[in-house]
Amino acid sequence: MDNVTTFNDILKKSFLREYMFGTLSVVDILLSLLTAFMAGAFIYGIYKYTYKGVLYSPSFNATLLVMTMITSLVIMTISTNVVLSLGMVGALSIVRFRTAIKDPLDVVFMFWAIAAGISSGAGLYFLTLFGALIIGVVIIVLSRKKHTDTVYLLVIHYTEEANEEVKRELQKLDYTLKSKIVRQNIVEMTAEVRLKIDNTAFMNSLSNVEGVRDVSLVQYNGDYAV
Structure with a gap:
């Protein structure tokens, strides 16, 4: 032992x-x-x-x-x-x-x-x-892998009277509503849209709608807006 x-x-x-x-x-x-x-x-x-x-x-x-x-x-x-x-x-x-x-x-x-x-x-x-x-x-x-679509954030300021016309223009796009804020008859809408590169002609159509004050488009990667 x-x-x-x-x-x-x-x-x-x-x-x-x-x-x-x-x-x-x-x-x-x-x-x-x-x-x-x-x-x-x-x-x-x-x-x-x-x-x-x-x-x-x-x-x-x-x-x-x-x-x-x-x-x-x-x-x-x-x-x-x-x-x-x-x-x-x-x-x-x-x-x-x-x-x-x-x-x-x-x-x-x-x-x-x-x-x-x-x-x-x-x-x-x-x-x-x-x-x-x-x-x-x-x-x-x-x-280096290329993506066919690019994600953007679309921000629109418009009056409530232009609401239906703005919706009709957005229906032409592949978009997802992110937020909508109404302040004293002014609406701020933020939507996520997927676009082909340089295909931003729709911004002119939106800005020409009566009641739309401004349209902004920024690139979006899920965390940040570029």
């Missing part, structure tokens, strides 16, 4: 003694950071080239590059010390990011940067670069 080895004994005597402290050569460190930098720079270029949102953020894009290198550094650090890796898991689990991500595609780029940092920190240099190339090509192909 005295010679029975428990799981705790294995961790204390064998496992920790062999794997608690590891070493990384200067060459390995430089290769990992260089690979992370190359992958991060590639992600930076792809994000800037394919960005289709309202307001491009250079600081967020630069964060992707730096995030890739920092993640690589973290992976190299925990790979040399099993105890430190357990402690870092606990420390990172309490980190909370409060910045709102408005474009779902930004989450993809953030996860891509983290994944590239993990693979480069683990010494999988070919996987990091080749995977970045494949993912970049996929994102470029998807971003």
Whole structure:
């Protein structure tokens, strides 16, 4: 009974003694950071080239590059010390990011940067670069896909007397009513319309209706009006 080895004994005597402290050569460190930098720079270029949102953020894009290198550094650090890796898991689990991500595609780029940092920190240099190339090509192909219709927001201000005529003009369009506000005999109508590119001749017809004060058309992507 005295010679029975428990799981705790294995961790204390064998496992920790062999794997608690590891070493990384200067060459390995430089290769990992260089690979992370190359992958991060590639992600930076792809994000800037394919960005289709309202307001491009250079600081967020630069964060992707730096995030890739920092993640690589973290992976190299925990790979040399099993105890430190357990402690870092606990420390990172309490980190909370409060910045709102408005474009779902930004989450993809953030996860891509983290994944590239993990693979480069683990010494999988070919996987990091080749995977970045494949993912970049996929994102470029998807971003260049052309849509036949473009979504716009149509805002019309008119008097109540022009209500029926405005409705008749709108029935010629593929539209969805978003809001309608009436203030002192003045109606403000907001509608979502789908149009072919540069097919805005209907605005002249609406503006010529008696009682219509102004007609505005702005591009709409679901979250923002451009």
